[in-house]
Amino acid sequence: MGFLKIILSKIAGAIPSPYQLDPDTWSWNVRDGKAFGLKVNEDGSTEVVAIGGGQGNEDAYCYIAYASDANGTGFTMVFNPDLDYIAIKSTNTAITAPAVGDFAGLWKNYKGPKGDKGDKGDTGDQGTAGDDGDSAYVYIAYASDDQGTNFTMVYDPLLDYIAIKSTTAPIANPNAATFAGLWKNYKGPKGDKGDKGDKGDKGDQGEAGEIDIYGNWNFNVDTGSGDVDTPVQSADKVYFKRGKGVNFNRSSHVTLGHVMEVEATGLLEQPTTGTAEGFKHKLIANEAQNFGDLCFVNAAGKAQRANATVKATANVVAMCLQSVNQNAEGLYLIMGKATLNSWTWAPGGLIYLSTDGTINNTLTQSAPSGTVDFVIQVIGKAITATTILFMPSLSQVEYK
Numbered sequence: 001m002g003f004l005k006i007i008l009s010k011i012a013g014a015i016p017s018p019y020q021l022d023p024d025t026w027s028w029n030v031r032d033g034k035a036f037g038l039k040v041n042e043d044g045s046t047e048v049v050a051i052g053g054g055q056g057n058e059d060a061y062c063y064i065a066y067a068s069d070a071n072g073t074g075f076t077m078v079f080n081p082d083l084d085y086i087a088i089k090s091t092n093t094a095i096t097a098p099a100v101g102d103f104a105g106l107w108k109n110y111k112g113p114k115g116d117k118g119d120k121g122d123t124g125d126q127g128t129a130g131d132d133g134d135s136a137y138v139y140i141a142y143a144s145d146d147q148g149t150n151f152t153m154v155y156d157p158l159l160d161y162i163a164i165k166s167t168t169a170p171i172a173n174p175n176a177a178t179f180a181g182l183w184k185n186y187k188g189p190k191g192d193k194g195d196k197g198d199k200g201d202k203g204d205q206g207e208a209g210e211i212d213i214y215g216n217w218n219f220n221v222d223t224g225s226g227d228v229d230t231p232v233q234s235a236d237k238v239y240f241k242r243g244k245g246v247n248f249n250r251s252s253h254v255t256l257g258h259v260m261e262v263e264a265t266g267l268l269e270q271p272t273t274g275t276a277e278g279f280k281h282k283l284i285a286n287e288a289q290n291f292g293d294l295c296f297v298n299a300a301g302k303a304q305r306a307n308a309t310v311k312a313t314a315n316v317v318a319m320c321l322q323s324v325n326q327n328a329e330g331l332y333l334i335m336g337k338a339t340l341n342s343w344t345w346a347p348g349g350l351i352y353l354s355t356d357g358t359i360n361n362t363l364t365q366s367a368p369s370g371t372v373d374f375v376i377q378v379i380g381k382a383i384t385a386t387t388i389l390f391m392p393s394l395s396q397v398e399y400k
Contacts, residue, residue, distance in 0.1 A: 063089045065100070065102075084110070141179050280334065282332070285328055289359060291321055297317060316353050335392075340386060350378050351381060
């Protein structure tokens with residue numbers, strides 16, 4: 001930026017020696033025997049004052065202001081390189097407190113219009129490589145209280161406490177003490193028991209049903225009293241009408257009031273097919289599936305058999321409850337209890353999604369492991385050897 005010189009023509013006389021140029025606070029010029037000085041005050045404002053004495057002198061004052069536009073926006077008497085407009089006012093009378101109104105009509109854009117965008121510069125040299133970052137390790141554990149009771153590193157929906165520890169050094173064998181002071185109840189306290197609801201209306205009487213007794217049976221009709229429909233016997237079950245006072249005893253027979261006695265020749269057996277209780281939903285099967293197959297819902301909205309080899313085929317949300325063909329509608333358990341006589345689970349142990357993914361092979365009590373990408377998803381817990389509590393966790397651990 002060029003240096004601005006201001007010359008006042010009414011100041012006469014030579015420059016006295018006390019007013020020689022001071023490079024920090026003064027600039028000066030002489031023209032036709034007339035002299036002035038441009039003083040920069042301590043607050044950064046500028047002022048022109050006479051620096052010579054002589055005959056016929058008149059008082060002279062010059063004020064310089066800066067703003068961002070021709071209306072004086074951002075007005076200041078201190079030079080600011082970010083402000084494009086300047087106004088210069090000369091007067092024979094001092095202005096005690098210059099304001100934006102004193103410079104009306106005097107504003108000029110001393111920088112000129114913005115130039116065109118320049119050409120793109122050459123690519124700079126590559127910077128030096130940064131310092132290596134610190135290693136970071138995060139460990140997550142679960143427990144039943146803030147002391148780390150029932151400590152485990154595997155997610156368990158029945159445990160209410162979680163602890164997260166971050167460190168720059170690996171921990172070879174994390175234990176409950178590793179997480180001391182970090183336990184938090186992420187489920188919150190149990191709420192108060194609600195008030196007892198009003199008694200519902202009495203339901204309509206249901207239709208007479210049938211009782212299925214599985215096993216090998218012989219039966220005799222007691223003709224001593226009452227009427228009884230003739231029982232119907234097939235190869236593996238007996239059907240008979242339900243009557244009053246039906247009693248199922250732990251002995252080898254079943255007595256229906258005083259009208260009929262059915263005597264067993266073998267132990268009572270449960271069905272060989274699976275059973276389930278809880279929230280169920282109908283879905284279209286992506287492929288042929290059997291009872292117990294774990295599934296996720298794919299992009300086509302179908303229940304697809306899951307496996308834990310990669311994240312894309314995990315995310316279990318349902319269990320198949322029947323044999324169903326590809327693209328056929330089937331019944332699925334979303335949350336609840338499932339029983340299958342052929343299961344042999346370790347009671348109390350967690351159930352995981354397996355990496356097998358084939359029909360009848362999606363459940364396991366061994367958490368997946370290996371050196372390639374795989375997912376650990378807890379889907380429930382074994383209540384007995386043949387019954388599991390199905391509660392698939394949407395929080396999963398992906399190993400890289």
